[in-house]
Amino acid sequence: MPDSTFLDSTELVLNMGPQHPSTHGVLRVILKLDGEKVLGTDCVLGYLHRGVEKIAENRTYAQFNPYVDRMDYVAAISNGLGYCLAVEKLLNAEVPARAQAVRVILTELNRVASHLLWLGTHALDIGAITPLFYCMREREAALTIFEKYCGARLTTHAFRIGGLQYETYEGFEQECKDFCDMFLPKVDEYEELLTANRIWMARLQGVGVLSAEECKEYGVTGPVLRAAGEKWDLRKAQPYSGYEKYDFDIPTCQNGDTYDRYMIRMQEMRQAVRIIRQAVDALPAGPIMGKVGKVIKPPVGEAYVSIEAPKGELGYYIVSDGSTQPYRVRVRPPSFVNLQALDRMIRGGLVADVVAIIGTLDIVLGEVDR
Amino acid sequence: MGSLLRKIFLVDLFQGLGVTFRNQNPKYICTEQYPAERPRIAERYRGAPRLNRNPENGETLCIACNLCALACPETLIVVTSERNEQTKRKDLTNFTYDTSRCMFCGLCEDACPVDALELTQDFEMASYTREGQVWDRQALEEGPRPKQYKC
Amino acid sequence: MPDEQKPEGSPAPSEGGGSEAQQAKPPAPATPKPVPPKPAAPPAPKPPAVMMATPWTAPLAEDLKARFGDAIKDTSTYVGQNFVVTTPEAAIPVMEYLKVEADFDYLVDVTAVDWPKRPERFDLVYILYSFARNERVRIKTYIKDGDKPKTAVGVHLTANWLEREVFDMFGIEFDGHPDLRRILMPDEWEGHPLRKDYSILKQDQRWVRENLAIESGQ
Numbered sequence: 183m184p185d186s187t188f189l190d191s192t193e194l195v196l197n198m199g200p201q202h203p204s205t206h207g208v209l210r211v212i213l214k215l216d217g218e219k220v221l222g223t224d225c226v227l228g229y230l231h232r233g234v235e236k237i238a239e240n241r242t243y244a245q246f247n248p249y250v251d252r253m254d255y256v257a258a259i260s261n262g263l264g265y266c267l268a269v270e271k272l273l274n275a276e277v278p279a280r281a282q283a284v285r286v287i288l289t290e291l292n293r294v295a296s297h298l299l300w301l302g303t304h305a306l307d308i309g310a311i312t313p314l315f316y317c318m319r320e321r322e323a324a325l326t327i328f329e330k331y332c333g334a335r336l337t338t339h340a341f342r343i344g345g346l347q348y349e350t351y352e353g354f355e356q357e358c359k360d361f362c363d364m365f366l367p368k369v370d371e372y373e374e375l376l377t378a379n380r381i382w383m384a385r386l387q388g389v390g391v392l393s394a395e396e397c398k399e400y401g402v403t404g405p406v407l408r409a410a411g412e413k414w415d416l417r418k419a420q421p422y423s424g425y426e427k428y429d430f431d432i433p434t435c436q437n438g439d440t441y442d443r444y445m446i447r448m449q450e451m452r453q454a455v456r457i458i459r460q461a462v463d464a465l466p467a468g469p470i471m472g473k474v475g476k477v478i479k480p481p482v483g484e485a486y487v488s489i490e491a492p493k494g495e496l497g498y499y500i501v502s503d504g505s506t507q508p509y510r511v512r513v514r515p516p517s518f519v520n521l522q523a524l525d526r527m528i529r530g531g532l533v534a535d536v537v538a539i540i541g542t543l544d545i546v547l548g549e550v551d552r
Numbered sequence: 553m554g555s556l557l558r559k560i561f562l563v564d565l566f567q568g569l570g571v572t573f574r575n576q577n578p579k580y581i582c583t584e585q586y587p588a589e590r591p592r593i594a595e596r597y598r599g600a601p602r603l604n605r606n607p608e609n610g611e612t613l614c615i616a617c618n619l620c621a622l623a624c625p626e627t628l629i630v631v632t633s634e635r636n637e638q639t640k641r642k643d644l645t646n647f648t649y650d651t652s653r654c655m656f657c658g659l660c661e662d663a664c665p666v667d668a669l670e671l672t673q674d675f676e677m678a679s680y681t682r683e684g685q686v687w688d689r690q691a692l693e694e695g696p697r698p699k700q701y702k703c
Numbered sequence: 704m705p706d707e708q709k710p711e712g713s714p715a716p717s718e719g720g721g722s723e724a725q726q727a728k729p730p731a732p733a734t735p736k737p738v739p740p741k742p743a744a745p746p747a748p749k750p751p752a753v754m755m756a757t758p759w760t761a762p763l764a765e766d767l768k769a770r771f772g773d774a775i776k777d778t779s780t781y782v783g784q785n786f787v788v789t790t791p792e793a794a795i796p797v798m799e800y801l802k803v804e805a806d807f808d809y810l811v812d813v814t815a816v817d818w819p820k821r822p823e824r825f826d827l828v829y830i831l832y833s834f835a836r837n838e839r840v841r842i843k844t845y846i847k848d849g850d851k852p853k854t855a856v857g858v859h860l861t862a863n864w865l866e867r868e869v870f871d872m873f874g875i876e877f878d879g880h881p882d883l884r885r886i887l888m889p890d891e892w893e894g895h896p897l898r899k900d901y902s903i904l905k906q907d908q909r910w911v912r913e914n915l916a917i918e919s920g921q
Binding site: 227228231233235236237239240271272274373398399400402412416419420448481482483484485486488495497499500504509510512514518519521522551552 | 752753754755758781782784808809810811812814816817821830834837839841859860861863864867868871872885886887889896897899901903
Binding site: 249 | 594595596597598623624625654656657658659662671
C-alpha cells in the first residue's frame with residue numbers, strides 16, 4: 183500500500199510512565215511506535231535513586247544492613263542475606279548451622295512472597311484481576327511470619343552479620359509448615375485460573391522471547407534465564423548458606439517466552455515450599471550468632487558474593503580498607519541488568535505487549551535505581 | 553414450564569444470594585474495623601520508641617551511655633547527660649528521637665545494654681507538624697501527646 | 704587496596720597515611736573517612752594494611768600470562784576469588800579471549816572504585832562468570848582520572864548500561880560506547896556522586912534550584 187496516498191503514518195514517540203501503573207514503579211519507557219508496532223525503546227531510570235552505594239561508604243557495616251532492605255523491598259530478606267554473606271566472606275566468619283537454616287527458611291518464604299506479588303500484579307496487567315486478591319491473601323500469611331519473627335513485614339532487617347539477631351519465636355516451625363500445607367493447593371488454584379486460560383495464553387505465548395544465548399549476552403539471570411532453557415541457579419551452582427543440604431529441582435522451560443517465565447515462577451514457588459519443609463524438619467539446635475565481635479572490621483580486601491534472589495543474581499562487591507566502614511559497596515542488581523534486555527524483547531512487538539514484558543521481567547524499581 | 557417457574561420465583565436470584573450470604577459468615581470477614589477494633593500486633597513489632605522507667609521508683613533506666621546514638625544509621629538519637637558528682641555516674645538530662653527519619657531497624661534497641669530504649673508495638677505516630685515527629689524525653693517516656701487539631 | 708602485592712613501584716595506596724603526591728584536590732574528606740564513633744579503637748598499627756592475596760596459578764592464569772605477557776600484571780586470589788590485573792589496554796582483549804576461548808560468556812558486573820590518593824585513580828573492575836566452568840574471574844585495571852578506557856560493549860552487550868552507570872557515578876568515559884549518557888542521575892547533573900571527593904551531603908545546587916524550585920533536597 184503506498185503510504186503517501188493515505189494518511190501518512192509517521193513514527194510516534196510515546197511516553198510510558200513514570201507514573202504508568204503497569205511499569206511497577208517509577209520507570210519511564212520512551213516508545214517509538216509505528217502504529218501499534220514498537221520500533222524501539224529507551225528507558226529513563228533514576229526516579230527512585232537514593233544513592234545506596236554512597237550511603238554505604240558513610241555507614242559502618244552493621245549500620246548499612248537496614249538500607250539494603252530498601253532496594254528490592256519486595257524481597258528484602260534476600261537482599262539482607264546477600265549483604266550479610268558478603269561481609270561474612272570478608273570477615274571469614276562462620277555462621278552457625280541453625281542460623282543458616284533459619285536464613286534459608288525465611289529467604290525461601292520471601293521468594294514465595296516476591297513471586298506472589300509478581301504473579302498478582304502481572305496478571306492484573308494482563309487483565310486478570312482475580313489472582314491479585316488471591317496472591318495478596320497468601321502473601322499476607324508469609325508476611326505475618328516475618329512480622330512475628332523480626333517485627334517488620336516488608337523492610338525486615340531480619341539478619342545480622344554473623345548470624346541472626348532474633349531467635350525463632352514459639353510455634354515458628356509449625357507456622358511454616360502450616361504455610362506450606364496451606365500454600366501448595368493455592369498454587370494449583372492459581373494455575374487453574376491462569377495456566378490454560380485462553381486469554382492468558384494468547385497474551386503471553388510467543389511474547390518477549392529471549393533465547394539462552396541472548397540472556398547470557400545481556401547478563402539476564404533468574405527465572406528469565408531458566409525459562410530460556412539454561413539450567414542455572416546459584417543455589418545449585420555455588421551453594422551458599424547451606425543450600426547444598428536441601429533437595430530441590432531447578433525448573434526449566436524451552437521457549438523463553440513470557441508464558442514460560444510464568445510457568446517457571448509457579449514451579450519455583452513449589453520448589454521453595456519443598457525447601458522450606460526440609461529446612462524446618464531438619465532445623466538444628468544451637469547458637470544463632472557466629473563469632474564476629476561487636477565492632478565489625480574486616481581486613482583489607484575485597485569480595486564479590488552473589489545469591490539467587492527471586493529476580494536473578496544479586497551480587498555484592500565489597501571493598502574493605504580495614505576500617506569499620508566499607509570503602510566501596512557495589513550492588514549488582516538483577517532488576518537493573520534484566521531491564522536492559524527490555525529493548526531487545528519488545529522491539530517489533532505490539533504496544534500491548536510492553537506491559538506484559540515489563541511485568542514478566544519482574545523488576546522492582548527500588549532495586550533498579552538503588 | 554419448569555424454567556418459567558424458575559423465573560417467576562426468582563430461583564436463580566436466590567441461589568446467587570445464597571452464595572453471597574454464605575460468605576457473610578463472620579469467620580470469613582477479614583476487614584478490621586479500625587480504630588474501633590485494634591489490629592493484632594506481633595510481639596516483636598518495631599514501632600514507636602519508648603524510654604523505659606523503673607516501675608518501682610519511676611527513675612529512668614537509661615544510663616546515658618550513648619550506644620544507641622552510635623548504633624543508629626541515621627544518627628537521629630541525641631542523648632545529653634550530665635555527670636552526677638555524688639554517684640559518679642552520668643545522669644540523663646534529655647533524649648531526643650527523630651521519628652520522622654527513623655526506619656525502625658531496631659539497631660538502637662539491640663545496642664541498649666540496659667533495655668531502656670525499646671521499640672514498642674505502638675504504631676500510631678502521626679503528627680500534624682514535622683516538629684511533632686521529634687520526640688523528647690518526656691514523649692519517649694510517657695508516650696506522644698498529639699495536639700488536638702482545631703479547625 | 705587491591706594492588707599492593709606488586710613489587711614494582713606501583714601505586715601503594717597506603718591506607719592510613721596518604722603517601723603519593725596528592726594533586727591539588729580541595730580538602731575534601733576524600734580518604735579514610737573520619738571513622739566516627741569507635742569505642743575501644745585498637746592502637747592502630749601504622750604499616751598500611753594490604754590485601755593478603757595469594758598468587759593464582761591455575762592453568763587458566765598461566766594461559767593468560769603466556770598469551771598476553773606483560774599486559775597481565777598480576778593474577779591473584781583472595782578469599783577464594785580469582786582476579787587478574789591487566790593494563791588498561793589489555794582489559795578488553797583479555798575479556799574477549801576469556802569469552803571466546805575459556806567460556807566466560809557472562810559479564811556479571813562492571814564497576815569502579817575510587818582511590819583519590821593514587822596516581823591511577825580508579826580501579827575498573829569487570830566480573831566475569833563462566834556457565835560451563837561454574838567459575839568467576841575478576842579483571843581489574845587501574846586507570847587515571849581522565850583516561851578513556853575502551854568500552855566492553857563489543858564483547859558483552861550487558862556492558863552498555865553498566866558502563867553508563869560507571870560513567871554516571873565516577874565520570875569515567877568509555878571510548879566507543881554507543882550511548883554514553885547518565886543513567887541514574889538527571890542528565891544535567893554536575894558531578895559524579897561516587898567519587899570520594901563528592902561528599903554525601905553535596906548536591907548540584909543549581910539543578911535542584913532550577914528543577915525542583917527548592918534550595919536543598921535534604
